[in-house]
Amino acid sequence: MAGPVPELEDRARECAERLCAADRVLLASHIDADGLTSAAIAAQALERAAIPFETVFEKQLDEDAIAAIAATDYDTVLFTDFGSGQLDVIGKYEDAGDFTPIIADHHQPADRDTEYHLNPLLVGINGASELSGAGASYVLARALADVSDSSPAAATDGGAVADPAGTTARADNRDLAALAVVGAVGDMQAAGGELHGANEAIVAEGVEAGVLETGKDLALYGKQTRPLPKLLEYATDVHIPGVSNDTNGALRFLDGLDLELKRDGEWRRWADLSGEEKQTVASALVRKAVSSGVPAAKIDELVGTAYVLSEEPVGTELRDASEFSTLLNATARYERADVGLGVCLGNRDGALERARQLLADHRRNLSNGIDLVTREGTTEEAHVQWFDAGDEIRETIVGIVAGMAMGNQGISRSKPIIAFAAKNDDELKVSARGTHSLVRQGLDLSVVMGEASRAVGGDGGGHDVAAGATIPSEQKGGFVKHADELVGEQLS
Helix, strand or coil: CCCCCHHHHHHHHHHHHHHHHCCCEEEEECCCHHHHHHHHHHHHHHHHCCCCEEEEECCCCCHHHHHHHHCCCCCEEEEECCCCCCHHHHHHHHHCCCCEEEEECCCCCCCCCCCEEECHHHHCCCCCCCCCHHHHHHHHHHHHHHHCCCCHHHCCCCCEEECCCCCEEECCCHHHHHHHHHHHHHCCCCHHHCCCCHHHHHHHHHHHHCCEEEEEEECCCCCCCCEHHHHHHCCCCCCCCCCCCCHHHHHHHHHCCCCCCEECCEECEHHHCCHHHHHHHHHHHHHHHHHCCCCHHHHHCCEEEEEEECCCCCCCHHHEHHHHHHHHHHHHCCCCHHHHHHHHCCCCCHHHHHHHHHHHHHHHHHHHHHHHHHHHCCEECCCCEEEECCCCCCCCCHHHHHHHHCCCCCCCCCCCEEEEEECCCCEEEEEEECCHHHHHCCCCHHHHHHHHHHHCCCEEEECCCEEEEEEEHHHHHHHHHHHHHHHHHHHC
16 A cells, blocks of 8 residues: 655555564654644554554653663654654664664654664655654554554455544544644644645545545634634734734724624634635735735735644634644643643543643743743844743743744844743753745754754754754853854855
8 A cells, every 4th residue: 555655655664564563662752733643643553553552752852761761661662753863862772772763753863873764854855844743653654554464454445444442543544644734734834824745645645534624715823713803813924904913903804894794792703604705804804915015925925725624623723733733732832742642532521621721821821922022122143033031931832932923023034033941950941943934045943953052062953944952051152152153154
C-alpha cells in the first residue's frame, strides 16, 4: 500500500517493522500542538496494531530526559516530534544497549544517524514548511497499518472497521490525517494561508477518508466559536481601520449589512452562516479594506484555505484545524499534555472541558504578555531585537507572545525577535521568531539558536522561522551578541 510521501516510504516501513517486532514500546513526544497530535497519531496506530505501549511527554528532550528514558525497562523507544536534534545524546544510550530508538521527527538532525529514523529533511523535504512532526507520525502510522498483521488492516478494502477503543477507524489509518493537519497548522506550516508540499498529500488522504473538508474561506481565527463582532474585532493579521481592534466599528460594519446576523437575540458565528451570507460579509469586508487604503497584497491575505474536521461538531474548537491546535497548545503550555492527548483521542467530556478552561487562562496570559511587551518595547541591535520577560511571562508561552507582538507599535517585523524568560534560578529560556519574508531572505533561526546557545554553554535548535534554546542566565549578553552577528551574516 503506497504511503502519502513516497520519498519516506522505505524509512517508514523499516520503522514500522521494527515496532511490530517489539514486545512493547515507550512513546515519548513533545508537548506543543504538533507534539500532542504526533503522539495521538502514534498511539492510535500502535493500539490498532496491538502493540503495547506507554506514553510520556517532555517539554525539552535534554540529556536528563533522555537518561530518564534510558533508565526505564523499555527496550524500544518511539520518539515523535523530537529526537532528531538530540541523536548525538540518544546515540550514546543506543550504543550502550539501553534501548533501540525509532524517530519520527521533522527538526534538524544532529551530526549522527540511527537505523530507524523517519525525517523529511533526510530526503530533501523541508521540515519547517512541508511536513510537521504529526505528518511524520502519520507517514509512520500508514506504514504501520500496512505491515502489521494484527492491525485493522484485516479489512482488505481499506474501509472503516471497529477500533479497539470502540471508535470508528480506517484499516489504513487514513482517518488520522485530520490530526496530522491540526499538527501542521499548529506548527505554523500554513504559509500564505494554506499547507504545501508533503502536507498537501496528507490533506488529500484526509479528504478521501472523509475526515477533512477544505475550501477557500475567510482567513480569520475563530470562525467556529467567536460571535461575528468578535471575529472581526480580533482579526488583526490584516488590519482593517474601523473594524480591527474596534468594538464599535465592528458592530457598525455588521449593522450595515442586510443580513440576519442575530438569532434569538444572539450573534451568529461565521460557521452558522450560509455560503451566500458568508460571501456577502466577505465582499463587504474587502470593500471596507480597499476604501480604508489597505494594500492589495494584504487584502489578498483575507482569504485562505480552511481545514475543517468534518466529523467534529459545527461551532466547536475541534471543527477548525487552527482553533483545535490553539486548544492543544493551551494544554501543553501549562503542563497538562495529558489533557491535550485525551482530547485528540476522543475524550469529549472531562478532557475537553478542562482544555477549554486552560484555553481561557492561556488567552488571558497571552494578552497580558503582549500588552507587557508592547508597553515595554524591545532593545534593538543591528540585526535583531530582544526583550527579557524575567518571570513575568511563563517560559512556555514567551515565544508565542514574541511572535504575536511583532508588528505592534514600536516592534518591528523587519528584524527577528528574541525573547528571554526565566526557566529556573540558573537558566534562561530563549525563544526566537521571524517572518516567512525574512526566511526567504536567508534567515534560519534554527542555526542561529543552535550556534549562539552552544557558544555560551547552552543548547538549542528548531526551525528557520521559529526556534528556541536554553542558556546559562549570566550569558544573556554574549548570546545576544552571537545571535546578532549570525543573523547579520544570514541576511547580508
